[in-house]
Amino acid sequence: MGKTLFEKIWESHVVVEKQNNPTLIYIDRHLVHEVTSPQAFDGLRQNNRKVRRPDLTIATMDHNVPTTDRSLPILDQTSSVQIKTLEKNCKDFGIKLFDIDSPNQGIVHVIGPQLGITLPGTTIVCGDSHTSTHGAFGALALGIGTSDVEHVLASQTMWLEKPKPFEIRVEGKRKNPHAVTAKDIVLSIIKNIGTGGGTGTVIEYRGEGITDLSMEQRMTICNMSIEAGARAGLIAPDEKTFEYLRNREYTPKNYESLVDSWKGHLKTDRDAKFEKEFILHIDDIAPQVSWGTNPGMTCDVTDSVPSPDEFSNGDPNQKRGAEKALDYMALEPGTLIEDIKIDRVFIGSCTNARLEDLIEASKVIKGQKISSHVKAMVVPGSQMVKKQAEAMGLDKIFINANFEWRESGCSMCLGMNPDILSPGERCASTSNRNFEGRQGTGGRTHLVSPVMAAAAAIHGHFVDVRKLDLS
Amino acid sequence: MESFKKVISIVTPLDKVNVDTDQIVPKQFLKLVQKSGFGKFLFFNWRYDEQENEKPDFVLNNPNYGNSQILVAGDNFGCGSSREHAVWALLDYGFSVIIAPSFADIFFSNCFKNGVLPITLDQKLVEKLLRETGVIEVDLENQTIKTPSDEISFEIDSYQKKILLEGLDDISLTFQYEDKILEFEKQSKVPSVL
Numbered sequence: 245m246g247k248t249l250f251e252k253i254w255e256s257h258v259v260v261e262k263q264n265n266p267t268l269i270y271i272d273r274h275l276v277h278e279v280t281s282p283q284a285f286d287g288l289r290q291n292n293r294k295v296r297r298p299d300l301t302i303a304t305m306d307h308n309v310p311t312t313d314r315s316l317p318i319l320d321q322t323s324s325v326q327i328k329t330l331e332k333n334c335k336d337f338g339i340k341l342f343d344i345d346s347p348n349q350g351i352v353h354v355i356g357p358q359l360g361i362t363l364p365g366t367t368i369v370c371g372d373s374h375t376s377t378h379g380a381f382g383a384l385a386l387g388i389g390t391s392d393v394e395h396v397l398a399s400q401t402m403w404l405e406k407p408k409p410f411e412i413r414v415e416g417k418r419k420n421p422h423a424v425t426a427k428d429i430v431l432s433i434i435k436n437i438g439t440g441g442g443t444g445t446v447i448e449y450r451g452e453g454i455t456d457l458s459m460e461q462r463m464t465i466c467n468m469s470i471e472a473g474a475r476a477g478l479i480a481p482d483e484k485t486f487e488y489l490r491n492r493e494y495t496p497k498n499y500e501s502l503v504d505s506w507k508g509h510l511k512t513d514r515d516a517k518f519e520k521e522f523i524l525h526i527d528d529i530a531p532q533v534s535w536g537t538n539p540g541m542t543c544d545v546t547d548s549v550p551s552p553d554e555f556s557n558g559d560p561n562q563k564r565g566a567e568k569a570l571d572y573m574a575l576e577p578g579t580l581i582e583d584i585k586i587d588r589v590f591i592g593s594c595t596n597a598r599l600e601d602l603i604e605a606s607k608v609i610k611g612q613k614i615s616s617h618v619k620a621m622v623v624p625g626s627q628m629v630k631k632q633a634e635a636m637g638l639d640k641i642f643i644n645a646n647f648e649w650r651e652s653g654c655s656m657c658l659g660m661n662p663d664i665l666s667p668g669e670r671c672a673s674t675s676n677r678n679f680e681g682r683q684g685t686g687g688r689t690h691l692v693s694p695v696m697a698a699a700a701a702i703h704g705h706f707v708d709v710r711k712l713d714l715s
Numbered sequence: 716m717e718s719f720k721k722v723i724s725i726v727t728p729l730d731k732v733n734v735d736t737d738q739i740v741p742k743q744f745l746k747l748v749q750k751s752g753f754g755k756f757l758f759f760n761w762r763y764d765e766q767e768n769e770k771p772d773f774v775l776n777n778p779n780y781g782n783s784q785i786l787v788a789g790d791n792f793g794c795g796s797s798r799e800h801a802v803w804a805l806l807d808y809g810f811s812v813i814i815a816p817s818f819a820d821i822f823f824s825n826c827f828k829n830g831v832l833p834i835t836l837d838q839k840l841v842e843k844l845l846r847e848t849g850v851i852e853v854d855l856e857n858q859t860i861k862t863p864s865d866e867i868s869f870e871i872d873s874y875q876k877k878i879l880l881e882g883l884d885d886i887s888l889t890f891q892y893e894d895k896i897l898e899f900e901k902q903s904k905v906p907s908v909l
Contacts, residue, residue, distance in 0.1 A: 259899045260892050265874045268892060272905040280798065282748035293886070299907035308746060322746035329748050340909055361908050373797040373821060387821055389799035390750075391828030391885075399889045401896060405872070407820075439733055440791040443820060473794060475820050496906040505904070538733050538794075561732045561789055568731075658742045658796075667765065679737040679795060681760045 246513025248409040249480050250446045253384040253510075257367050259401050266403040271396050272366035273383075275352045276303035276339065278330040279660070280371030284394035285333040295337045297400045302361060303334050304342040306351045308660040311623050311650035314344060323661065337397075348493070350626020350652045353377040353594040357463065358628050360492025364481040364506045369396055374594045374676065376469040379478035380462035381485055382510050384446065386476050407475040410445035411518035412437075414453030416527040422604060422714035424529055426461035427596060427674070427693035429453065430468040431532035435542040437522055442474030445520060448512060449479050453526045459488040460598040467595045468676055471539040480511040531709055533581050534678045534691040536569035541678070542691065543581065545708045551577035572680050573688050574668075582706050584690070588671040589614070589647075589701040590683070591694055592623030593657035596674035599632050601694040606638045607714050608698035609645045615704030621648040621663070623655040647701070659684045672700040716830045718882035722812050722853040724784040727774055728845040732789035736822060739793070739801035753800055754807030775808075785812040785853060787844045792833075793822025802829045812853050814860075816841050827875050830882065834860070834869045855880060 247255070260268035274297075281303070288294065295301060308323040310316075318324040327344065334341035342348040348355055353374055356362040364382035369375060371393040378385035392402050412433060418424045434441070447469050454462065462479050469477025486503045489495055496502060530544035536555075543550060552570065554577075556563035570577065575584070591597065591605055602622065614620050622642050624630035630652055633639060639649045656663040657675035665671055665687025674697050675682075678689040692700065695714065699707045744756040761773050769776045786805065792815040793801060802825045805813065811831055816838045826833045832855060836844070844851070849863035855876060860867040878885065889896075 259895050264872075266872075268889065268895070270896070270899050270903065272903075273908065279745050283750045283799075286749070291886070297907075299909050302908055320746075326746050326748060363905070366905055371797060373795065387797040389797055389802070389821060389825035389828065391799060391825065395886050395889065398886050399896065400900075401889060401892075403885060403889070439794055440817060440819070443791070443817060470795075473791065473819055494908055498906065502904075502906075538735070564730075565732050658737075660742050660745060677735075677737065677795060679735045681741055682737050685741070685743075685760055686765070 246516035248512045248516045248518060249382065249448055249478060249510060250384065250409045253365055253367065254406060256365070266405045268401050268403055269367060270401050271369050272300060273361060273368040274301040274396050275356055275368065275370035275375070276301060276393070277307055277352050277370070277372065278305045278326045279307040280390050281333065281393055282326065282329045283390050284397055285337065287394040288337070288397060293398045295339060295397045298338040300400060301397070302340045302342070303330060304349055304352055304355060305330055305344055307654045307658065309344055309653040310661050311653050311655050311663055314651055320662065347627050350628065351594045351597065351654055353467065354598060354625035354629065357381060357459070357488070358492065358626060360489050360495030363489065363502070364485060365510050369402065373470040374467055376474070376477045377463050377467040377594055379466035379469065379476050380459060381489070382478055382481035384476055384478065387470060407444055407446045408519040410442060410447045410474065410520040412447050412449050413451040413521070413523045414449060414526055415451050415523060416453055416525045417456065418526050418529070420710050423695060423710040423712070424531055425604070425693040425695065426457055426464040428529060428532045429524070429526060430465045431534065431539065431542045431691065432529050433522070433524055434468065434472045434539045435532070436524065437472055439471060439538050439540040440473045442469060442472035445474050447472070447474045447477040449477060453524070454479055455482065458600060459484055460600045463598070464595055468539065471676055481506060531693060531696050533696065533706055535573065535575060535581070536566060537572055537678055537680050539676065539678060539691060541566070541569055545581050545696070545706055547581055549575045549577050549579045549581065582708065585670070585705045586618060586672045586690070586700050587669045588665060589618060589620035589697050590623070590656040590671055590673040590675065591621070591697050592625070592655050593675035594625065594654070595676040596694050597623060597625030597629065599629050601674065602629070602633045602638050605694040605698040606641045608695050608702065608709065608712060609647070610641050612645055612702050614646045614701040618701050618704055620646070620701040621650055621656070623650045623663070624652045626652045656683050658682060672697045672706065716882040716884060719830055719832060719855050719879040722784050723850060724782065725780065725850055726785045726787045726844055726847055727780040727783040729774055729786055729788040730845050733791045733794055734788055735795035736793055736798050736801040737795055740798060740804045745798060745800055750803050752807065753804035754809070757804040757808045782809070784809055785814065785851065786810045787814045787841060790816045792818050794819040797821045799825045802826055802831055806831055814841060814844060827878055828885070830879060832879060836867065836869060840867055
């Protein structure tokens, strides 16, 4: 029987396999950031262990860096300590660090691909659940906890129960691909399969609706695999993948011979079997807006807020979850999504802060001003994205519309830095999680695409971007 | 890591589905660089109001559950962020057993690295435990939960069970396979980053 792409990558990384045991797999790339690593480095010190393969490890600070002027000192002392701790750890253990002043600094999942560090067919880990992003390049990319960060630092391996392969086929063509984006595809998937729908699996996204996407759009899809509970999400590499990684700063010297070895091999065989399947038809899907407190609580922009009964399909636990979510979000069932007024707009995060995202959002903004009651900000995913956007004049478009144009980092996706919502504030956000308090205690998050966020900033409420001219 | 012993305690019922790790430890408490002391931040936004007064209707603020070591919750417990701080907070607060119909993968794996036992049970049994007011006994060795009226058996991976019972450090275990790791590295064609 044939093998899935996931199984091929898995099998080529097995170090130790025993019956009734997890498998020891080798890790090709380890990405490190300031929040989930300090305790791991401490563990190494306590046990007199070193980093086994500093040459396969890179670090950057992204989670709690300020996005304001980088020449100013960091006011939050605890953030400052965490950032300095990463600097010291990288120095002590010989790890390459893209520090706060580096032109390569940025969200770890944005810079990995941009620098050519992410490669097809490899295993990649990071102490961050959105590591699944790198799956867009046909890598097996896993988010891990701090104990596993320590384990990988020490041994370049980790123990893992083999997940099951899950096929998600995205069929058809979007009628208006500028208005209905990769974000809308992945939110539609999560809405359908639920936030636990992918638990214990590695999703492979397939079909015309996926191969049509650019690499940056594919990253948006794989990024949110974790929001469906999946261990990872991946997409078979193709010419777009190989082209994207060509001539990047850290693209391997023998890249073309690697490409030859990947071609024809890094794909799911015709007769391979998946343990689970789901098909999404995208011809007629609408822009998506989350209304609740997890990413599965999402509906079309043309819908109204569902009642707990409608949402729960008779499951009493889901019904109570929806009641609590509506209470937290201060929303009444039956309210049209387009009538929901917003206070803040955040365009950023490892889901949607790449150059294409900013280009698409800028088309909505150009020549307009944001609504007088809205505060809006753009936080590019990396210093490289920022520089490229500025070279295209996008910063001016945003600034002229009264957006704030910031330095790169995770920022208001999780609000570990000063970029947070105040209690009760409602935000249209291009990030990945609408959990209670995620963007600030008491803050209310609606997950949307960059164009939907941009349009909401201009109008002060959600609008169906299919009605706008986005060409 | 300490070896896992029998746990005898009343259960704390947290009757919610999709409890995410942002709720277990909100992000403002992730800036510490050590593993200890996270218990006071456990479920912070559900435990305290804006003035940091205890919210009386939240279960952890009910003094009856003060010494409970067993948390029972709904489906998909621990979803979202990979932050191991969530497990550190549960453990530091006093919970060493978490029972739910299902868990998110990364959280589930993080539990075993810290001596916390996550038990997956059928929805109906979890609902029964959510209503259980008596003392129960969780016996990992025999894979049983004894309630005043019942004895429930549970499944656990034999490797994970051994890790918990013996309090093993899995990095030391891995180092026993040094020859295999070296062998793998010799044949690997993946280039260094630098």
